[in-house]
Amino acid sequence: MSQPVHGYAYGAPSLQPAPFTTADLASLQKTLLFSDEDVAALRQSKAILADQTDAILDVWYGFVAATPELVVFFGDVNTGKPDGAYLAAVRKRFGLWILDTAEAKYDQRWLDWQYEIGLRHNRIKKNQTDHVNSTAQVNLRYLLALTIPVTTTLKPFLAQKGASPADVEKMHAAWVKTVLLQTILWSHPYIEDGQF
Amino acid sequence: MSQPVHGYAYGAPSLQPAPFTTADLASLQKTLLFSDEDVAALRQSKAILADQTDAILDVWYGFVAATPELVVFFGDVNTGKPDGAYLAAVRKRFGLWILDTAEAKYDQRWLDWQYEIGLRHNRIKKNQTDHVNSTAQVNLRYLLALTIPVTTTLKPFLAQKGASPADVEKMHAAWVKTVLLQTILWSHPYIEDGQF
Numbered sequence: 001m002s003q004p005v006h007g008y009a010y011g012a013p014s015l016q017p018a019p020f021t022t023a024d025l026a027s028l029q030k031t032l033l034f035s036d037e038d039v040a041a042l043r044q045s046k047a048i049l050a051d052q053t054d055a056i057l058d059v060w061y062g063f064v065a066a067t068p069e070l071v072v073f074f075g076d077v078n079t080g081k082p083d084g085a086y087l088a089a090v091r092k093r094f095g096l097w098i099l100d101t102a103e104a105k106y107d108q109r110w111l112d113w114q115y116e117i118g119l120r121h122n123r124i125k126k127n128q129t130d131h132v133n134s135t136a137q138v139n140l141r142y143l144l145a146l147t148i149p150v151t152t153t154l155k156p157f158l159a160q161k162g163a164s165p166a167d168v169e170k171m172h173a174a175w176v177k178t179v180l181l182q183t184i185l186w187s188h189p190y191i192e193d194g195q196f
Numbered sequence: 197m198s199q200p201v202h203g204y205a206y207g208a209p210s211l212q213p214a215p216f217t218t219a220d221l222a223s224l225q226k227t228l229l230f231s232d233e234d235v236a237a238l239r240q241s242k243a244i245l246a247d248q249t250d251a252i253l254d255v256w257y258g259f260v261a262a263t264p265e266l267v268v269f270f271g272d273v274n275t276g277k278p279d280g281a282y283l284a285a286v287r288k289r290f291g292l293w294i295l296d297t298a299e300a301k302y303d304q305r306w307l308d309w310q311y312e313i314g315l316r317h318n319r320i321k322k323n324q325t326d327h328v329n330s331t332a333q334v335n336l337r338y339l340l341a342l343t344i345p346v347t348t349t350l351k352p353f354l355a356q357k358g359a360s361p362a363d364v365e366k367m368h369a370a371w372v373k374t375v376l377l378q379t380i381l382w383s384h385p386y387i388e389d390g391q392f
Contacts, residue, residue, distance in 0.1 A: 141392055145224055180376070187383075
């Protein structure tokens with residue numbers, strides 16, 4: 001059996017309730033043209049991606065490492081250098097995030113976890129999970145922008161297991177919608193009261 | 197000659213300077229994998245879209261009208277009904293926004309206009325341009341989410357003038373990036389100080 005991943009708290013009773021409900025989520029999904037077809041496409045992607053998460057994370061981490069504007073958020077504030085242990089700890093949770101995103105199970109439990117993820121990028125809770133001395137926050141503009149590199153670099157992996165080009169397009173489109181949806185939910189702690 | 201469009205202020209000396217610079221923009225574009233190829237694709241789309249803006253706006257306005265969560269932002273706060281004059285006034289500027297977005301000219305003048313557009317969706321300046329008595333703001337989550345319906349419904353129009361399927365894909369991908377980029381810039385007035 002694999003060991004539990006430190007800081008992975010999806011479903012933990014200790015999580016704060018999110019300030020958004022499943023009704024809010026349904027409204028947002030409607031605006032995003034997110035349909036049952038997208039849920040099916042995400043679930044189709046789960047089996048395809050399950051044994052590729054390490055290779056995907058290599059690509060994502062390579063992109064972050066090559067982008068000074070992003071790697072700074074993993075930097076130690078004293079040395080200015082990327083904190084290897086912090087990068088490694090986040091990577092384990094990031095792998096589970098891929099599978100959870102593909103699972104596409106949208107209930108209050110999932111919303112509470114999204115809220116926690118947002119708090120952990122915001123200055124309210126960043127660095128606490130891994131007890132690191134890094135930048136105070138991930139600036140929101142970068143968090144939202146990551147929708148594009150995450151989903152663009154995912155596309156070749158979606159095509160690795162023989163799905164038809166049309167199915168790859170559908171899975172990719174569903175991933176773009178759900179990653180944008182999630183980064184929008186993560187933005188809540190950054191936004192002025194009542195303006196989310 | 198067509199009449200000037202009320203409230204269209206791209207390039208107006210009266211605009212406030214944006215709190216973000218062309219260097220900030222370049223960093224954000226790098227994160228969005230936004231390249232010279234995307235600029236070329238957007239400019240290719242301009243000629244394709246130029247005589248279709250009314251048909252595009254019909255689709256977008258149809259979507260807004262059919263989505264209570266969105267049409268509320270055009271509602272009169274007293275009657276609760278959509279304000280037809282407000283919808284019509286915004287529509288004229290929205291048509292010019294399509295062409296400006298396809299123009300893909302990214303300088304400080306463009307950034308200042310993006311900042312103004314953000315302010316006009318936020319409670320700081322909403323309703324002022326058209327002197328209407330509507331909702332105090334467009335909630336940020338919907339503003340960000342609109343990236344998807346705007347670009348998804350645009351795709352058939354990109355394919356209307358004989359561009360190759362590969363070029364249509366490139367133009368669509370460039371549009372997704374630039375609309376997400378713009379909605380991120382528009383989010384500035386909504387975000388806590390120093391967290392953008």
